[in-house]
Each structure stands twice: as C-alpha cells, then as structure tokens.
Amino acid sequence: MDITTLKNRWETLKAENKALRIRDAAKKLGVSEATLLATNIGNGVTRLEGQWSELLLACKGLGKVMSLTRSEGCVLEHKGTFQKINVHGRAPQQIATVIGPIEQRVFFKGWKFGFAVTQSTPRGIMESLQFFDQEGTAVMKIFLQEKSNRDVYQQIVDTYKHPTQSPYLEEVPFEKEEYAETIDQEAFVAEWEQMKDTHDFFGMLKKHKLHRLEALKRIGEKWAYQVDKTCVQKILNMASETKLPIMIFAGNKGNIQIHQGKVRTIRQMGNWINVMDPEFNMHLNEEVVDAAWVVHKNTNDGIVSAVELFDKDGEMVAQFFGLRKPGIPQKEEWKVLVDSL
Numbered sequence: 001m002d003i004t005t006l007k008n009r010w011e012t013l014k015a016e017n018k019a020l021r022i023r024d025a026a027k028k029l030g031v032s033e034a035t036l037l038a039t040n041i042g043n044g045v046t047r048l049e050g051q052w053s054e055l056l057l058a059c060k061g062l063g064k065v066m067s068l069t070r071s072e073g074c075v076l077e078h079k080g081t082f083q084k085i086n087v088h089g090r091a092p093q094q095i096a097t098v099i100g101p102i103e104q105r106v107f108f109k110g111w112k113f114g115f116a117v118t119q120s121t122p123r124g125i126m127e128s129l130q131f132f133d134q135e136g137t138a139v140m141k142i143f144l145q146e147k148s149n150r151d152v153y154q155q156i157v158d159t160y161k162h163p164t165q166s167p168y169l170e171e172v173p174f175e176k177e178e179y180a181e182t183i184d185q186e187a188f189v190a191e192w193e194q195m196k197d198t199h200d201f202f203g204m205l206k207k208h209k210l211h212r213l214e215a216l217k218r219i220g221e222k223w224a225y226q227v228d229k230t231c232v233q234k235i236l237n238m239a240s241e242t243k244l245p246i247m248i249f250a251g252n253k254g255n256i257q258i259h260q261g262k263v264r265t266i267r268q269m270g271n272w273i274n275v276m277d278p279e280f281n282m283h284l285n286e287e288v289v290d291a292a293w294v295v296h297k298n299t300n301d302g303i304v305s306a307v308e309l310f311d312k313d314g315e316m317v318a319q320f321f322g323l324r325k326p327g328i329p330q331k332e333e334w335k336v337l338v339d340s341l
Contacts (some may be wrong), residue, residue, distance in 0.1 A: 007039040032136025038167040047162040048114035056098035061152035066143040067102045070259035073288025074250040076257040077281040099295040103258040116157040134172045139254030180209035192250045194299045213314040227341040229292045236266045292335030302329040305338045
C-alpha cells in the first residue's frame with residue numbers, strides 16, 4: 001500500500017478510536033510501527049541517523065526522562081536520568097550498559113531506524129526519541145518530562161537529523177536462527193551444573209545450539225519446571241506486601257530494560273497486571289503469556305532462581321529475580337516465594 005493510502009487509513013482508525021495506540025494500529029494495517037510512524041515525517045516526525053551509541057550517550061544531557069522498553073507482552077517504564085552509560089566494542093557489535101535510575105543492556109546491532117517525534121496528546125504536547133529494529137519493531141522510546149532539557153533534545157535532533165527525510169523505510173526480516181535437533185545431553189547437563197555465573201547460560205545455549213525454552217525442557221526438573229502461567233500475580237502481590245526487592249527484565253533484540261527494587265502499587269486491569277509506582281510502571285499482558293518456568297542456575301554465590309515467562313512462539317516475555325548483587329547469595333525470602341509457586 002502506498003504512503004498516502006496508509007496515512008489515510010491510519011487517520012480513519014484514529015477517528016474511530018481516539019485511544020488506539022500506534023503499535024495496535026500498525027498491526028491492524030498489516031505494517032510495522034516504524035513504517036506507520038514514518039508516514040508523518042515532516043509533520044511532527046523527524047528521521048534520525050548516525051552512530052546510535054553516540055546518540056544514546058548524548059541522552060545523558062536530557063536530564064529526567066521516561067524510558068520505555070517492551071517485549072511482545074510486557075512494557076517497562078522508568079522515570080529518571082541516563083546516569084551512567086558505558087559503551088563496549090565496535091560497531092556493529094557495540095553494546096552499552098546503562099546504570100542508574102534507568103537500567104538497560106543495549107545491543108546496537110538491533111537498532112536500524114530512529115525518529116524524533118512531537119505529538120499532541122490529551123495531556124499536551126509530547127516529545128520523544130524512538131528507535132526501531134530492522135523489521136520496524138520498537139526497540140526503545142525516550143519521552144521528555146516536564147523538567148527535561150529541551151535544548152539538549154533539539155541539539156540531538158539537529159545533530160542526528162537524516163539528510164533524506166523520506167517516509168520510505170528499507171525494512172529487512174531477521175534471519176531465523178538454526179538450532180540443533182540432537183545434543184550431547186550428558187555434556188549439556190554437566191555444563192549447567194557447573195555454571196559459575198548466570199551469564200554463562202548464554203554461552204552454553206550458543207555452544208549447544210539450543211533455543212532457551214528447549215533448554216529448559218531438556219534439563220530436567222531439578223533445574224527447571226513449569227508453574228502456573230498466572231504466577232506473576234502472586235509474585236508481585238507478595239513482593240509488594242512483604243517489601244521484598246525484586247528484579248524484572250523485559251525487552252527485545254535491541255534493548256533489555258531492568259527494574260531493580262521494591263514494587264508497591266499492583267493493579268489488575270482485565271488481562272493486564274500492572275505496577276503503578278511513581279517512578280516505575282510495568283504492564284504485563286497475561287493473555288500473551290503461554291508458559292511460566294522456574295529456572296535454577298548454579299553460581300559462585302549459590303543457586304540463583306528466576307521465573308521466566310514465554311509467549312506461544314517460545315519468545316521471552318519477561319523474567320523475575322530476587323534482587324541481589326554479585327558476591328551476595330539470593331535472599332531466602334525470594335527462594336521461599338519461588339518454591340511456593
């Protein structure tokens with residue numbers, strides 16, 4: 001469908017439902033969110049380009065913002081500053097660790113398109129920086145707040161403005177990963193049991209060419225087992241009631257956002273379970289969750305337990321841990337909560 005037709009159909013959808021989000025409109029129209037957003041280039045939308053790691057580093061100067069990252073079924077929103085950003089490696093394999101009120105693990109290989117967006121909302125004019133992967137799926141969005149530094153925002157837009165403000169995006173599907181049909185089960189189990197750090201898990205999956213969910217199914221109940229897929233209700237309510245600090249991970253191919261700390265206000269709204277705290281919101285669509293697993297990993301600090309949620313395609317929706325730091329065992333209260341599932 002051509003740009004004009006797409007734009008007109010989107011306008012029709014918005015007229016029918018003023019609360020319709022662009023992500024949902026894109027699904028209805030059979031296009032990516034980035035493609036739909038690009039139809040407004042020149043009308044509140046400016047396309048960006050450049051070294052994404054440098055652009056992210058410039059975001060430290062924005063002051064307090066709201067950073068939003070999502071998987072298919074879980075949205076994490078944090079208000080705060082990009083306090084400390086460390087970039088590692090060289091393009092296109094660069095990654096960044098963001099530490100502070102906003103905590104992230106950024107994979108720039110997953111970044112393809114960027115936009116500065118100014119839009120009218122019921123709450124007034126909203127300005128944001130939005131980034132998407134090569135398929136046009138949102139990676140991360142940064143929304144300015146009342147006290148954000150708009151001079152820095154404008155400087156970022158001017159510095160990284162794409163020379164061709166064209167609404168046509170060259171999207172490319174991701175290659176499907178190849179996984180092994182048979183593995184050395186004995187070696188796989190031995191490596192799982194001998195892990196020293198939770199980060200060893202990714203290398204093990206790569207070595208054995210295993211999909212994450214398949215690995216959980218193969219390892220045996222000593223290390224991983226399924227639980228009720230609505231268990232997040234219990235996790236959040238218990239963590240809130242007992243003031244137990246937890247960690248929540250959610251993200252996509254370009255960014256993982258992490259919550260570390262207590263959760264207070266838990267609200268169930270239809271299929272969505274929400275954390276509605278002043279500086280942190282989580283929105284989890286329980287309808288998207290197809291399976292929940294308790295996963296135990298060996299580390300130098302003892303067993304570390306997580307609850308992992310997957311969608312019907314076997315993709316990660318979110319992970320939950322008890323809050324801990326390297327060198328410190330996980331809290332007994334978290335182990336008791338996980339065991340109760």
